[in-house]
Amino acid sequence: xxxxxxxxxxxxxxxxxxxxxxxxxxxxxxxxxxxxxxxxxxxxxxxxxxxxxxxxxxxxxxxxxxxxxxxx
Numbered sequence: 501x502x503x504x505x506x507x508x509x510x511x512x513x514x515x516x517x518x519x520x521x522x523x524x525x526x527x528x529x530x531x532x533x534x535x536x537x538x539x540x541x542x543x544x545x546x547x548x549x550x551x552x553x554x555x556x557x558x559x560x561x562x563x564x565x566x567x568x569x570x571x572x
């Protein structure tokens with residue numbers, strides 16, 4: 501069976517994209533949302549959604565920085 505020959509940067513980018521899709525919403529929902537509720541954002545579903553958005557934005561920014569660094 502043939503395996504695709506990906507470069508290390510491609511694998512790392514795929515890991516970051518995986519983290520945006522799977523891991524970031526979990527971190528946003530379970531780590532950031534309690535902090536947002538404690539800071540006064542109500543109701544909880546709004547805080548959970550905002551936490552997911554914040555975690556995904558951080559992951560996308562990390563991917564953007566990695567892409568810019570790889571082109572140099």
